[in-house]
Amino acid sequence: MRKLARYLKEYRLQCTIGPAAKLLEAVFELLVPLVMAKIIDVGIAAGDRGYVVKMSLLLVGLGVTGLASALLCQYSASRASQGFGTTLRRELYHHINTLSHAEIDRLGASGMLTRMTSDINQLQLAVAMLIRLVVRAPFLVIGSTILAIGIDPMLSLIFLAAAPVIALLLYLIMSRSIPYFKTIQKKLDRISLVTSENLEGVRVIRAFSNQDTERRRFAQANEEYRDVSMRVGQISALLNPLTFVVANAAILAIVWFGGMQVDAGRLTQGEVVALVSYMNQILLALIVVANLVVIFTRAAASASRVNEIFDLVPSVQESTAQPPHPVPGPWVEFKDVRFSYTGEGADALHGLSFIAAPGETVGVIGGTGSGKSTLVSLIPRFYDVSGGCVRVAGTDVRDWPLEALRHNIGIVPQRAVLFTGTLRDNLRWGNADADDDALWRALQTAQAADFVRGLQGGLDAEILQGGGNLSGGQRQRLTIARALVGRPAVLILDDSASALDFATDAALRRALRNDTAEATVFLVSQRVNTVRGADKIIVLDDGAVAGIGTHAALMESCETYREICLSQWSKEEAGQA
């Protein structure tokens, strides 16, 4: 929590004024029973109507100033808490954007999202409560007690006994119920998990006619949720009645012993009434404290989740060097590259060396988990190598400023994702300043121009979230066009044609060859026919190079490559090739 306090700095003024104003209101509130006691003891006792009127006006005056200071406090609290949340959200999002792929993998999208939304909302609420109530509630408890001491030190012993008993009750009940909140959240997550699974897997579940199994799974989660909720409910149901009993027992004692004091002439009737009022005030204030404890417990959990992200240091550290001048020679070079995702586990890649010249097309082929995607993700430095080095334009990627490096590289990811907005917005991801001509050229190469012309609005067509209004093949072609818009020196297609039918796939490869003549193109695929025409094919097997060469050379020399080909072709074709 302390770490996040720095985001409150901007609002130091509000954080001071707020509690101060609240304190003022509380002081006025505490004065009310005293004034009332005066009305009873002085005004009524003497039958002085003028005094009664004067004092009543004073009460209204206290109310007005109390209201004014309360409003000031609420306004400060709103400004400070919302401002704190806004700054925190901005900074956290900024930090997320500095993280590299390794950290993104670890956090997961839902992890980032809940921290940015519900966790920060929780913290915002805590800040508002902090300003509004943290001063007020304890002040009312302590102030009431002190004023009680001022009225009658003997009777105030009752206060000194009752307040801690109530506090202890609060502590016992809260400390027993708070741990359950986490359990409840977990049980609710489980309900939501089983529901989503049943939606996603509806075909499989119905195919196996397993609805009864699913009903049982859901019923279990549902009953567990109810059980835990009931258990917490039973514990916290005790809170109000018990504090009520203790506070009223104290009032009873005040009346009885107050009577003795009055009898002995040490106290007045009005002062007994005032003491009763103070006791009631303490009861109300302590109930507020109980709510605060719940809010702060939740906020503390949220704070630690937010700090988890802030504590992540991007594993890829930005170079501060100037963008290097490209030197003639190979554009992309891998030298003895070794890489592992975890640092300790088995290497995802090892002993990898190759060069790729401008204008060259490099095919990357291999089985599931052989390291194809890993290889290409090292070029834009999404991950840092564990050994060896990757050079782009003759400079180690670790010496490039990241933005300059990635500006040179166009990537078409495996998953064809588009974003809400117009088609034009989406295509301009690669280059914010691209004009329509450039966009159409890219669409043409990506074999997408025809269907885009057919879309209502053309480049202004609205893309729904995730590109839901387009087919898989259309999305894929648009992501290819998006990468081409930046006219990158290195183009990476990571198995990006899987949803295309064969005719389109072939046309796309022809167009790429013609339109990106100077670029170094990496084609990652499981299809032999996609990589077959490449200038150089890298065959990966279990993270190691099984062979590098042209199709013909590999058919001669590389056993793994031959096996892949045979598994995809009929015998005659393999023979012809």
Add this chain to the structure above:
Amino acid sequence: MKQNTKRKKSADLKTLKRILKLIGPYRRYLAAAVVGALLNVVLALAIPVLVGRAVDHIVGPGEVDFTGMVPILAVLAAAVAGSALFGWLMTLATNTITYRAVRDLRRNLFEKLQQLPLATIDASSHGDFVSRMVNDVDQVSTGLLQGFSQLFTGVITILGTLVFMFSLHFGIALVVVVLTPLSLFVSAFIARHIQAMFVKQAKVQGDLTGYLNEMTASQKIVKAFGYEARAEQEFDEINRDLYHWGVRAQFYSALTNPVTRFINGVVYAAVGLTGALTVIGGGLTVGGLASFLSYANQYTKPFNEISGVVAQFQAALAGAARIFTVLDEAEQTPEPADVQELQQCEGRVQMEQVAFSYTPDRPLIRDLNVEAAPGTHIALVGPTGCGKTTLINLLMRFYDVNEGTIKVDDHPIRSLTRSSLRGSFGMVLQDTWLFSGTVRENITYGRPGASEGELIAAAKAAHAHSFIKRLPQGYDTPVGEGGGNLSQGQRQLLCIARIMLTSPPMLILDEATSSIDTRTESKIQRAFDEMMAGRTSFVVAHRLSTIRNADCILVMDAGRIVERGTHDELLAKGGFYAKLYNSQFAPTH
């Protein structure tokens, strides 16, 4: 406008009736809650009167009547204990009602999910359904049921307070009553503003969540395009908007407390003034004044609470309405009375004059005729969107045909139980589905009773055994949400193992091996071939190599079968298939 509000009111009323029906089974608890609330409030309200009476026995030095105080204090103690006890019972009863009703509501929703036709599930947003299951049900539980008890205690408190005050002194009570509209007016005013601000804040919050949801899900693409700065700029705009409305919403909602406290203060002062003057005039005792002051202190609080409850109530009704919309969705056609079990399936499949479309204005499949003799292997080929997957949806009766008939072993599939029809097909889809359980639970999903030996044999046939062995806990390794810790290829292998274990009479493979490398695929293909010897199968694939050995290839385009025959026949014909096939091997230069 008026018509509209009227209509909305009657809709709200209907929703309310259904909620009451939901808590019907727990009406004994409801009665207990009502009685508990009543006694709790009445006893609590008696306390100030009793304290006041006791104070009246304390007049001044030497004028304290202790013997008169004893019975009053005894009654006071009993009232405190009674009020606490009944308050506790009321809470227990409302808790019970709430959590049981919530459980029932969730159970009904889940049961509904099992009965909805695939068409409805496919067309709806899954996130939205989950949100109804979790958030809306919560809203109903807190807002409606707990709000109900607050409303109830609130009303009793106000009425009770008035009764006690009028019984103490008519004139002063009248002063309080006259001031009542003031607090009602103010809380209504604030409530309206809060509502408006919250609506705006919720909208911007929704925008922000939507934006982040989209961006964080594709954070790697953001990085790849160096889009970070632009994303932060766009985010900042929404974030600033959220600040703007957030401050206002927060401020207005924070107004309620100080303002009611102020009104309370005014009522308190008015009672103090009129009360003190009345005491001087001899119309009231000091103790009576003290009781009055206690009442004045708590009189406006229920108003405040009730206005809060009304807002909660509306939110709950909105949530309940969303839940009931789902519960009212049409269910899949019930099975007819003379429905049969498909037994000892031979595997003859016929589709006669089948027509189908997802939306009436866009016909997809027309005049479709297919006949598969027992044991034949049918391959479905064609460009994206030609209707291959739809055909499978129809075979499994996930969707019902619009026209024509589908028969299995000469029985129209509508005359068969869904479970026996679906049970005779083994199905592997491109979208792998694993649930959050162990690897073992996932493989035995179709046959929970399978022995360890059968399990391992199936995993071996699917070439999954070796990687499963390498997992941290082998077959007992938990599979994360959506199978997160496995690669797409590994997940597909588990789905294949799942089918290998059930050994169904017919098989449907829809791009079942799309994420598996081709060498493993060809090995799995052999296992499939062994398994499917003599059984009917339908295979959809992009890779022509996997379908070359089919007995019959159905080439589909735009919902129709344009060609059919074996691989060699179709190549010789030089039609659509031949074009498709040659494009795969077209030279790229």
